[in-house]
Amino acid sequence: MIWSLLLLHLVIVLTIPVVAARLGRNVLWLAAVPMAVTAVWSATRLGAADAVTWGFDWVPGLDVGIEFRVDAMGALLSVLVSGIGALVCVYAVGYFSPTASGLGRFASTLLAFSTAMVGIVWADSVWTLFVFWELTSVTSFLLVGFKHVDAGARVAARRALVITAAGGLALLGGFVLLVDAAGTARISDLPPVSGGTATAAAVLILVAAATKSAQVPFHVWLPGAMAAPTPVSAYLHSATMVKAGVILVAVLAPAFQDTSVWKPLGLAFGLATMIWGAVGALRHVDAKLILAWGTVSQLGLLVSLLALGTAKATFAAVSILVAHAVFKAALFMVVGEVDVRTGTRNINELHGLRRSMPLTFAVAVAAGASMAGVPPLLGFPAKEAAIEAMIQLSGGERLLVGGLVIGGSVLTVAYTTRFLVGMFGDRTGPVGAAASGELVVTPPRPAMAAPEAILGAASLLGFAALGWVTGVVRDAAVTLDPSAEVYSLYRWPGITSAFVTSVLVVTGGLILGALIVRRPVTAGPVARGAAAVDALVDGVARASRLVAARVQHGSLPLYLATTVVALALAASPFVLAIDTDALYWYDNRAQGVLVLMVVAVAVAAARVSSRLGAALVLGGVGFSVAGLFVAQGAPDLVLTQLLVETVIVVGFVVGLGRLSIWFPRAGRLWTGGRLMVSLLMGVTVAVALAAGASNPVGEPPVRELAESAVSEGGGNNVVNVILTDTRALDTLGEVIVLLAVAVGILTLTAKGSRFVLGPRKVPSDELDDGSGADGAATSPVPTDEAVRP
Amino acid sequence: MIARTSPIVQLAIRAATPIALLIAAYALFAGHNQPGGGFAAGLLLGAVIVLRTVAGLQRPAYASTLLAVGGAIVGAVAIGPLLWGEALLDQVVVTWDAPVLGTVKSGSALLFDLGVMAIVVGLVIAVLDGLGATSLVDRGLRADEDDVRPRRSEPRP
Numbered sequence: 001m002i003w004s005l006l007l008l009h010l011v012i013v014l015t016i017p018v019v020a021a022r023l024g025r026n027v028l029w030l031a032a033v034p035m036a037v038t039a040v041w042s043a044t045r046l047g048a049a050d051a052v053t054w055g056f057d058w059v060p061g062l063d064v065g066i067e068f069r070v071d072a073m074g075a076l077l078s079v080l081v082s083g084i085g086a087l088v089c090v091y092a093v094g095y096f097s098p099t100a101s102g103l104g105r106f107a108s109t110l111l112a113f114s115t116a117m118v119g120i121v122w123a124d125s126v127w128t129l130f131v132f133w134e135l136t137s138v139t140s141f142l143l144v145g146f147k148h149v150d151a152g153a154r155v156a157a158r159r160a161l162v163i164t165a166a167g168g169l170a171l172l173g174g175f176v177l178l179v180d181a182a183g184t185a186r187i188s189d190l191p192p193v194s195g196g197t198a199t200a201a202a203v204l205i206l207v208a209a210a211t212k213s214a215q216v217p218f219h220v221w222l223p224g225a226m227a228a229p230t231p232v233s234a235y236l237h238s239a240t241m242v243k244a245g246v247i248l249v250a251v252l253a254p255a256f257q258d259t260s261v262w263k264p265l266g267l268a269f270g271l272a273t274m275i276w277g278a279v280g281a282l283r284h285v286d287a288k289l290i291l292a293w294g295t296v297s298q299l300g301l302l303v304s305l306l307a308l309g310t311a312k313a314t315f316a317a318v319s320i321l322v323a324h325a326v327f328k329a330a331l332f333m334v335v336g337e338v339d340v341r342t343g344t345r346n347i348n349e350l351h352g353l354r355r356s357m358p359l360t361f362a363v364a365v366a367a368g369a370s371m372a373g374v375p376p377l378l379g380f381p382a383k384e385a386a387i388e389a390m391i392q393l394s395g396g397e398r399l400l401v402g403g404l405v406i407g408g409s410v411l412t413v414a415y416t417t418r419f420l421v422g423m424f425g426d427r428t429g430p431v432g433a434a435a436s437g438e439l440v441v442t443p444p445r446p447a448m449a450a451p452e453a454i455l456g457a458a459s460l461l462g463f464a465a466l467g468w469v470t471g472v473v474r475d476a477a478v479t480l481d482p483s484a485e486v487y488s489l490y491r492w493p494g495i496t497s498a499f500v501t502s503v504l505v506v507t508g509g510l511i512l513g514a515l516i517v518r519r520p521v522t523a524g525p526v527a528r529g530a531a532a533v534d535a536l537v538d539g540v541a542r543a544s545r546l547v548a549a550r551v552q553h554g555s556l557p558l559y560l561a562t563t564v565v566a567l568a569l570a571a572s573p574f575v576l577a578i579d580t581d582a583l584y585w586y587d588n589r590a591q592g593v594l595v596l597m598v599v600a601v602a603v604a605a606a607r608v609s610s611r612l613g614a615a616l617v618l619g620g621v622g623f624s625v626a627g628l629f630v631a632q633g634a635p636d637l638v639l640t641q642l643l644v645e646t647v648i649v650v651g652f653v654v655g656l657g658r659l660s661i662w663f664p665r666a667g668r669l670w671t672g673g674r675l676m677v678s679l680l681m682g683v684t685v686a687v688a689l690a691a692g693a694s695n696p697v698g699e700p701p702v703r704e705l706a707e708s709a710v711s712e713g714g715g716n717n718v719v720n721v722i723l724t725d726t727r728a729l730d731t732l733g734e735v736i737v738l739l740a741v742a743v744g745i746l747t748l749t750a751k752g753s754r755f756v757l758g759p760r761k762v763p764s765d766e767l768d769d770g771s772g773a774d775g776a777a778t779s780p781v782p783t784d785e786a787v788r789p
Numbered sequence: 790m791i792a793r794t795s796p797i798v799q800l801a802i803r804a805a806t807p808i809a810l811l812i813a814a815y816a817l818f819a820g821h822n823q824p825g826g827g828f829a830a831g832l833l834l835g836a837v838i839v840l841r842t843v844a845g846l847q848r849p850a851y852a853s854t855l856l857a858v859g860g861a862i863v864g865a866v867a868i869g870p871l872l873w874g875e876a877l878l879d880q881v882v883v884t885w886d887a888p889v890l891g892t893v894k895s896g897s898a899l900l901f902d903l904g905v906m907a908i909v910v911g912l913v914i915a916v917l918d919g920l921g922a923t924s925l926v927d928r929g930l931r932a933d934e935d936d937v938r939p940r941r942s943e944p945r946p
Contacts, residue, residue: 636825639824639825643829643832646836650843651920654842654922655920657922658920712880713821715898716823720821724820724880724901728878728898728901731901735904738909741912742856742916743856745915745919746856746918
């Protein structure tokens with residue numbers, strides 16, 4: 001079943017671009033199909049006691065496999081991922097205008113992203129998880145940068161990619177160390193690990209999770225990712241992308257519990273993020289950014305709870321994960337609808353929407369109350385469980401972690417209040433330019449309202465059917481920590497200390513929120529962190545452009561000289577390896593004559609003053625060398641050498657067709673320099689050959705090769721059997737090099753190519769292009785102008 | 790083009806073309822037992838194309854097609870055996886009795902050579918194209934100020 005679902009995803013991902021033009025906006029319904037099917041199937045697995053597995057060996061030699069395992073946790077997460085994904089697709093039908101372009105790309109990428117997320121939550125091998133993890137980075141980059149004509153979206157997408165891809169590298173390193181320490185790559189079999197390797201792995205994996213789940217200080221990509229269309233934000237920042245890091249921490253927490261860094265580092269990430277995110281949510285005026293920062297804060301809470309590692313905290317984390325996915329998706333959808341129907345998301349400009357958009361308001365209140373942890377909504381029992389987990393702690397941990405979590409919860413209630421009042425309440429913003437225009441509200445769009453209403457109702461229904469939710473969450477939490485099975489979510493906990501704390505938290509938050517709403521901010525804070533990341537990326541790009549301009553100067557003689565000098569330096573130590581006793585002058589006398597001929601023709605080639613003449617004489621050198629091969633008894637080499645020389649000589653005729661017939665007059669320095677480089681090259685090759693001949697490594701395996709050529713390769717020409725059979729892999733590599741060279745030539749010289757050859761800084765007399773301006777390909781255009789976007 | 794003014798060269802190249810093609814085919818098939826092979830056959834064909842281009846008999850074309858086909862063949866021969874659980878690039882040797890040729894023995898190495906040949910020819914054409922041979926063929930060589938050769942190359946229609 002697992003493979004058929006993934007295959008269905010893949011097939012639809014590939015189908016969408018083909019049918020997009022015909023279906024228009026409705027292509028999003030097609031994207032919703034695999035998600036809905038997956039969600040339904042996962043829902044049937046929720047109560048199942050056994051796990052469904054599927055997998056195959058990918059690289060048996062390295063023990064790398066593709067392994068999936070859908071247990072209670074995996075099923076719960078894929079219900080969220082695919083279910084919310086399907087709703088987001090429906091929502092996007094309403095969000096985009098019927099004439100919007102690129103919807104095929106959008107739907108295809110969204111589904112591809114969803115596939116990658118399903119792969120993450122079902123993965124049972126760290127390698128599988130890694131592959132899908134990277135896939136989410138790439139697809140989310142495409143989704144965030146969906147409006148690619150907008151420079152801001154491009155920069156935001158790049159920032160998200162740079163940070164999450166860096167995290168991906170850390171993850172790869174962490175997994176390598178983890179597999180080394182644990183002895184298995186199967187996640188469900190991971191034993192608790194400890195020691196130096198495991199500690200390093202724990203740090204790397206936590207950093208990876210922090211980049212993906214937007215933990216301070218890696219959170220800077222998330223607010224920028226709001227440049228994406230709102231359906232993307234609703235999907236990426238509720239149930240999926242940002243949860244990937246949380247899921248990673250969750251599934252690996254049992255294995256890393258014994259390492260000394262896991263808990264403190266995880267708590268540091270989580271607690272700092274929780275507080276800083278909530279503060280950020282209080283400072284912004286863009287409703288979508290308020291939610292984005294709120295997401296950062298909630299992710300911090302989740303990571304803190306999972307890092308704590310107590311069964312109760314893990315149970316609370318799973319509950320909040322579910323509640324958050326539901327209410328945050330609904331809230332993003334609300335913001336998107338407000339944005340589409342009023343044209344703004346600025347809470348200073350929005351006012352009175354509770355009257356003009358009643359349904360949206362109801363959804364926002366339900367989801368917001370769930371976020372604040374108010375009954376009768378799913379967020380309440382979940383938050384309650386978290387506070388209980390805090391109370392169960394002891395000593396300084398209880399004071400610090402508990403205090404911060406409760407403080408974070410107060411801030412959460414405060415920003416929720418600010419969000420709801422700012423958007424739906426009466427005018428609060430400064431009376432001025434921003435608030436002057438009357439708010440025009442366009443008619444409702446059913447495709448947007450329906451998924452919103454479903455998610456808003458889900459928060460309520462989750463509370464109503466809390467018994468069922470508890471069962472599902474407990475099953476999932478038990479896969480992480482077996483001792484979580486004793487815990488439950490309570491609709492009415494009674495007057496416990498947790499409940500009293502909850503009441504205090506909500507009251508405090510409401511007061512704080514009301515105070516902040518009354519003191520409105522005009523503009524959000526400057527994103528310094530994001531600016532720093534952008535400056536870093538731009539700096540690297542600038543530096544590389546500088547280096548490239550220096551190294552890739554475009555002068556062929558200098559390239560050649562550099563290569564030769566580098567080769568000579570590399571070969572110089574081997575002068576000591578030459579054993580003069582092992583060297584002899586010749587095999588037979590004919591070689592002497594041929595060598596003299598080679599030398600004579602080579603000298604002539606350097607003296608000829610006509611270009612074509614030089615090319616022909618150079619061919620003479622090649623043919624003389626072919627003669628040497630004849631004397632050596634190597635017919636294959638002779639054949640190849642003759643053919644290569646022929647093609648090159650005639651090719652020269654074509655190449656020289658553009659240049660004047662005569663070489664330009666050269667100065668002494670130029671001639672001397674060329675002479676030096678040539679001599680250096682000759683000496684280098686001679687040294688390398690002599691050193692090689694002085695140090696034979698055993699007898700050449702001529703007999704074995706000859707025998708295997710006939711018996712295994714089925715041919716009598718040993719040379720060619722080596723090329724096509726015995727060492728065919730080498731040939732394959734060489735063929736790929738040839739292909740790359742040819743493709744390079746074709747792209748570089750294609751007419752109208754965007755890649756323009758750099759400025760030629762050859763001595764000006766080299767530029768005697770007799771044929772005049774001939775096609776843009778070879779005309780010197782300043783590289784800077786051509787490369788700059 | 791340089792040789793366009795010389796009917797002797799043109800005629801000679803025309804006459805040599807079929808012979809060269811025959812030798813290229815021979816080199817391709819004989820490669821397994823005699824000197825030759827895909828690389829040599831590709832170079833032979835390449836030489837034919839270069840010469841014909843120089844003589845203005847044809848334009849260098851289809852480089853990308855040849856490269857793509859060659860790459861596909863080589864890739865298929867390389868990866869194909871994996872589908873049957875064999876090693877990468879594992880060779881299959883086929884022997885059959887053909888009516889005229891007698892017992893013919895061949896194998897996937899021949900296909901591999903064919904791919905190599907296509908890539909080599911494609912590379913030669915790409916280089917020619919890169920050197921701007923097409924425009925030279927179209928326009929003919931123009932003499933420069935310091936070119937002592939007499940100018941008499943009016944492109945023929």
